[in-house]
Amino acid sequence: xxxxxxxxxxxxxxxxxxxxxxxxxxxxxxxxxxxxxxxxxxxxxxxxxxxxxxxxxxxxxxxxxxxxxxxxxxxxxxxxxxxxxxxxxxxxxxxxxxxxxxxxxxxxxxxxxxx
Numbered sequence: 558x559x560x561x562x563x564x565x566x567x568x569x570x571x572x573x574x575x576x577x578x579x580x581x582x583x584x585x586x587x588x589x590x591x592x593x594x595x596x597x598x599x600x601x602x603x604x605x606x607x608x609x610x611x612x613x614x615x616x617x618x619x620x621x622x623x624x625x626x627x628x629x630x631x632x633x634x635x636x637x638x639x640x641x642x643x644x645x646x647x648x649x650x651x652x653x654x655x656x657x658x659x660x661x662x663x664x665x666x667x668x669x670x671x672x
Contacts, residue, residue: 562616567593575616578625579604 562572569591576586579600587596598614604624605612616624 560618560621562593562621563614564593564595564598571616571621572597574625575601575621582624 560571562568562575572593573589573591575593576589576591576597579586579597580589582604584600584603585596586600587594601616601620601624602612602614605614605620608623610620
């Protein structure tokens, strides 16, 4: 018997795995309750559409493997920082120092000019 999860029949454990994986990947399958309901089916259809598969809403063995496959960690996919990224913290620090130095004096002067 082939492995299939769909709206009419689904095993609880693999359905939970699909729901958790879809949630991690940014889809909204509804509550992680092991029930293959309408929200889970819609999330499966969205996943299938985004990945170029026929949007049937049915999870077979191949689709199950694709959905629950673990993506590489985000650190591996981040682009290397550029010079402007490295200078941002320094610029932010200088701005903070300038702000804190002029906050009390600048506030008084500003209040004095407005009044």
